[in-house]
Amino acid sequence: MRITDQNPLLKKLIExxxxxxxxxxxxxxxxxxxxxxxVNISALISGETIGINSHPFVEMTTPYPELASMLFLVTGTGKRMRDLARKPLDNALLIQLNKKGSGYYVLSREKSSDDIFMPTSEFPTHLGIHQMVKRRGSKETVVLHTHATELVALTQIQEYCNQEKLNKLLWGMHPETMVFLPQGIGFVPYVTPGTDDIATESLKVLKKHPIVLWEKHGVFCIGDSIIDTFDNIDIMTKSAKIFFLTRSAGYSPEGLSDKELETLKVIASNF
Ligand SMILES: [Zn+2]
Structure with a gap:
């Protein structure tokens, strides 16, 4: 792939x-x-240097004018993470929005390619989130959705379909959860996957939290790097695992006290 061969930073990001x-x-x-x-890769590539006429173009129903000409690496629709791990560029696309932000060019494919595929069906949700990030001037470049099992399992318990209780529980299971994620997790009550509602609700929550947990479905997260974004989900899931492990052993987890959590919050603020 020409673009990646010439760009060590992009090559590393894809790895x-x-x-x-x-x-x-x-x-x-x-x-x-x-x-x-x-991943918003605009900072890694000079968009001006890319010849776009030979690449497939897709018009979008909703325009994202604030993302005009920006470049993204995005996973393909129907593609599997286990395949992406082995062959990333057979399962993800490099795309660039046009100058109006009303459509995109698939830079990693030529018009004549016989293996053209579309980005994930959640791409509009991703673009909405990238646009929100740009609007507020923050530095997150990554949007990641996954079915983090133990966190989803928590949302099968009505008591924890409550943002306050959910965070108290997760912070209380392990000190580092508060240290690394003092903003906690945002909760979105069940919405049918793939609908506009889920994007709208997620956007509201992601303004305050780096992770949103969709009831009975999965998490949507933003972050500065793909590794850090994964780590945040991993930390939260660890807490959920400790909760279920303690319960499975027949005990109710004690959790950290309010005072202990306050002390950790101070540490987090100096981190
Ligand atoms: Zn999903």
Whole structure:
């Protein structure tokens, strides 16, 4: 692939995406074609230098004018994380939005390619999130959706379909959860997957939290790097695992006290 061969930073990023795709599969969070990833790679590539006429063009129903001319690496629809881990560019696409942000060019394919595929069906949700990030001027470049099993399992318990209780539980299971994720997790009550509602609700929650947990479905996360984004989900899931492990042993987990959590919050603020 020409663009990546000439660009060591992009090559490294694609390697990291493949590494994380492997982790998602190994964790059991990516059954069949579950999950999707997009990364804003505009800072890694000079868009001006790319000849776009020979690449397939796709018009979008919703325009994203603030993302005009930006470049993204995005997983393909129907593609599996376990395959992405081995062959990232056979399962993800490099795309560039046009100058109006109303459509995109598939840079990693020529018009004549016989292996053209579409980005994930959640791509509009990803673009909405990337646009929100740009609007607020923050530095997150990664959007990741996966079916983090233990976190989803928590949302099968009505008591924890409550953001406050959910965070108290997760922070209380392990000190590092508060240290690394003092903003906690945002909760979105069940919405049919693939609908606009899920994008709208997620956007609201992601303004305050780096992870949103969709009831009975999975997580949507944003982060500065693909590795850090994975780590955040991993930390939260560890807490959920400790909760279920303690329960499975026949005990109710004690959790950390409010005072202990307050102390950790101070540490987090100086981190
Ligand atoms: Zn999903």
């Amino acid at each position: 990291n995406v493949a590494e994380v795709a492997g982790y998602l599969w190994e964790r059991g969070w990516a059954e069949r074609n579950a999950g999707n990833i997009s």
